[in-house]
Amino acid sequence: MGKLDLLEINFTNNQEVFYGGQLVQGHVTVQLNAEIKMRRLEEKGDDHVLQPGNYSYPFSFQLPNQLPSSYESSVGRVRYTVTAVIDRPWKFDHKCKRTITFIDAVDLNLEPTAAQGVTQQGEKTMCCLCCKSGPIRAVLKLDRLGYVPGENIRIHGEINNHSRRKMTSSFAELRMTVDYHTPSKTRTQKNSVSKICKGPIQAGGDDIWNGDALGVPPLPPSNLRGCKIIDIKYTVTLNVDPAGPAFDLVVPIKIIIGTIPLRSVAQQYGVPGPMPSSIYLSDHPNIPVKLIMPEVSMSLPPVEYVNVSPSNMSNNQDIPPPAYVESYFGKVDVHDDDDNEHTRGNMEYAPVYAYYNWNEHNTNTFLNVAPKK
Structure with missing residues (x-):
C-alpha cells in the first residue's frame, strides 16, 4: 500500500x-x-x-x-x-x-409518431417438392410506437397458414440493431433483447395474437443522440418459423425507446399528479x-x-x-x-x-x- x-x-x-x-x-x-x-x-x-x-x-x-x-x-x-x-x-x-x-x-411526448398505432403485414409462398402451396400470411399491429424500459409492448396479430406445411412456431421479438460508423465502413451488431413464443400452427390453420406482452428490458434510448458514429435502432417483429428447410416469414415494425413515457400511458395506470x-x-x-x-x-x-x-x-x-x-x-x-x-x-x-x-x-x-x- x-x-x-x-x-x-x-x-x-x-x-x-x-x-x-x-x-x-x-x-x-x-x-x-x-x-x-x-x-x-x-x-x-x-x-x-x-x-x-x-x-x-x-x-x-x-x-x-x-x-x-x-x-x-x-x-x-x-x-x-x-x-x-x-x-x-x-x-x-x-x-x-x-x-x-x-x-x-428522450421525451416520448415530443416524438411525433410515438403515440401512433401501426399495422404491418407480410406474405410468403412455400414450395413443397416441385409444387407450390398456398401462402403464409401474417399481420402485426401495435397500438403505439413509443415505449420506455419496463413497459410491455402489446402484440396484436394474426397468422394464416394456407400452406401444406406445418409451422413449427411463431414468436414476437424485440431486436436492437446498432450501426458503428467509421470514415470507410459501417459495422452492424444485432441482438434479440426480448422474445415471446407460441406453439405450432398446422397446415391450413390460423393463430391469433391478442395483446400478448413483450417486455422492454433496461436499454439505452433510440438513436443515441449526440453520437455521430453509433446509431441504435429498435424493431418489433412477428416471426413465423416453417418446419423443414425454409426462411422465416418476418413482419417488422420500427419503434422508439425513450426515457420519459407518454403522459397518456401514465394516466392509464392511475399515476399520481x-x-x-x-x-x-x-x-x-x-x-x-x-x-x-x-x-x-x-x-x-x-x-x-x-x-x-x-x-x-x-x-x-x-x-x-x-x-x-x-x-x-x-x-x-x-x-x-x-x-x-x-x-x-x-x-x-x-x-x-x-x-x-x-x-x-x-x-x-x-x-x-x-x-x-
Whole structure:
C-alpha cells in the first residue's frame, strides 16, 4: 500500500446517474500514513508535501445539456469517467476513477409518431417438392410506437397458414440493431433483447395474437443522440418459423425507446399528479475539477436493480421519476490503456437506464424489477 492508504471519489447523495445540465458534485478523499511529495491534484505546479492524515477535496461541475447516453458494447462505447490523480514528481502517479451514467432525456411526448398505432403485414409462398402451396400470411399491429424500459409492448396479430406445411412456431421479438460508423465502413451488431413464443400452427390453420406482452428490458434510448458514429435502432417483429428447410416469414415494425413515457400511458395506470419539487437539485457554486469527457472508441450477465437518488430528469412534473436498472447486457471491464496496478476504483461497470413498472407504484415511488433474461 505504501504511503497512501486511501484515494477515493464519492458523489453527493451517492448519485451516479446524471442528466443534461446537472451538477456533478462530491469530494475526493485522501488518507496518508506518511508524508508524500506531490503536485496539485488538477494540474502540474510547484511541489507540495502532505503530512500524514485525512484530506477531503470537494468538487462540483456542470454537465452540458446535450450529450449522448452512456453505452457499452464489445464494439464501441460512450463512457463518462471522473478521475482524481495525485501527480508525483519523478514517480508513478496515484489515480482513482469512477464511471458514471449519463442519460439523454428522450421525451416520448415530443416524438411525433410515438403515440401512433401501426399495422404491418407480410406474405410468403412455400414450395413443397416441385409444387407450390398456398401462402403464409401474417399481420402485426401495435397500438403505439413509443415505449420506455419496463413497459410491455402489446402484440396484436394474426397468422394464416394456407400452406401444406406445418409451422413449427411463431414468436414476437424485440431486436436492437446498432450501426458503428467509421470514415470507410459501417459495422452492424444485432441482438434479440426480448422474445415471446407460441406453439405450432398446422397446415391450413390460423393463430391469433391478442395483446400478448413483450417486455422492454433496461436499454439505452433510440438513436443515441449526440453520437455521430453509433446509431441504435429498435424493431418489433412477428416471426413465423416453417418446419423443414425454409426462411422465416418476418413482419417488422420500427419503434422508439425513450426515457420519459407518454403522459397518456401514465394516466392509464392511475399515476399520481405533480411530483414534489424536492426531486430537483439545488444550485451549488462550481469548483473546477478535472473531468474526462465522453470517450467513444471502436474496439452479457444478470441485470440488477440500482438504487439512486431521484434527479431532475425532465420538466414533466406530472410523470413520476423512474427507477434505474443495470443495462440488460450487464457489466463490462472499464480498464483503459493508461491504467495500471496503481489505478484505483471499481473496474466493473454497467450503465443504468430509466426503468418503469406501471404495475407497482404508490403516490411517491416506483419499485421496479428488471425482466429476467
